[in-house]
Amino acid sequence: MNPDDELGAELRRLFDDERLDIPPAAGAGNAIVAGARRRRRRRTALAASAGVLTAAALVAGGLTVARQEPGTQQAAPPPVVPPVPTTTVPGTGPGPVVVPPSFPEVTPPPTPPPALPPATSPPARPPVITTRPPPPPSTSRTTSRPAPAPAVLGPVGYGKLRLGMSFDEAKATGMLAHDDTPPTGCVTYPLTEGTANIASVTISPDGGVVVFTATGARTPENIGTGSTVAELQAAYPDLTGDGGDYRTTTRSGGEYRFSVGSGGTVVNWELVGSPDC
Template sequence: MDLDDELRRLFADDRLDVPVRQEAHRAVVTRAKRLRRRRRSRVVLGGGMLSVATMLLAGTAFGVGGDAPARQPMAAPETPALTSFTTEPPPTTTTVVPTSSVAPPVMATSTPVSTTTTTATTTSTSTTKPRPPAARLAFGPTAVGGLRLGMARDDAVASGLIQPNLTPVDAAGCQGYDWSGHANPPSHYSLLFSPKYGLVQIGGRADAETPEGVYDGASEADVRALYPDQAKPHVGGLEWVTPVPGNPNAHYWFVFADHMVADVRLELAVQDCYQ
């Protein structure tokens, strides 16, 4: 319901028995429209405040006759509250600042190119060898400590450096011995004596080192590099027999385990105790 209809309903109410002058209705409507134009930027109060404002406006527009009897003021009629409404607010101008969707250019920075060279590591088949023994026992080219190749058994026993093995005689009739204080299992000899050739094999020492620098723990590759010539092949490839530099009558016999030297032996090139 708009303002005109509300005013018509109000004026038609029988309780408003007040004589009005001619053109009062039009004056009220004109005045209301003028006020409406003036207040377009505000919200019109609803309900009771609008009713009070309307009654005040009507009082100024009504003309009361001079002969009309004075009447007691009548209580304001109970008018249902008008639905409050808001006028259309003035248009709001929004200033839009253009924003570029393109990211600002990034300054190019000079990044040094890595010149690191990666070198492929070749893994050797042999493990890291231990250091040479601190107290080295020179093996060769003809003797080991107080023992020498071809020495008679009795002379070697008299030196006090050796003791008989638990199985002193082998199948070939040669006599096996161990180093004094270091007994080996039966038939595992550190030294062998031939009845014909005397001392034919010296081995079984963890502190042994050849003049060329091979010792227990040296790699198989080092042995083959230092002693490239093989005197005679042996079964399984776990042994390397090679001529002794400086002694054509002797061989080095290297026993390998896990591609490292496990025993260094000095032997006569010609003997009859083993092959």
């Protein structure tokens, strides 16, 4: 039995069903069968047309790819297939399904990464110049050492040497220079320290040390070379003399003798014992 006969038999069975209250019109079955056949033929023709259109689209796509420049690939656009209308007749199964032919998918070439800008070295930073404030002025004070106190020729002598000391006693102090010759009269001896303070010491065989001739040394009252007459009179109220020679006694029994020059100042002075040379 062919499909048309099966369809007709099925339709007759449906129409002959007692559950249908309305009896079909005469010739209705033949009309329905004829309409179903027409729709089936139309569906078949549309499916064939779709296959032809698909083949034509594939051929056109192949030609387009072949015309492109070498090394460039483009994916062919998918073919446009018109929809195929389908009609389902009650009591019949769906019509044949037309599956469009498949074609291999053309993978587009990978997109190259964007070109990086040429590497450039970072701009050189300007040198950092650190300005330091100038150092503060030195606050250190120049410490000037006070002038050493002048050597003192007192009323009894100088250092270890004393008025009236014998030659041997003076020699024992170690302050006499050229002490290998004992005095046979009044003899002057320089000191081992030099002549900056005392020029010489006079020693006699009988009186011992009798004279200290001063240079840079001064009296305990700060009188010495360069002192004025007024300073002499202020330091020694019992000062006597005139014409350039002045004297004042000391508590040791000796005396200071001052020679004043034309400028009115002391030019040399001595401590003299008694008796002197």
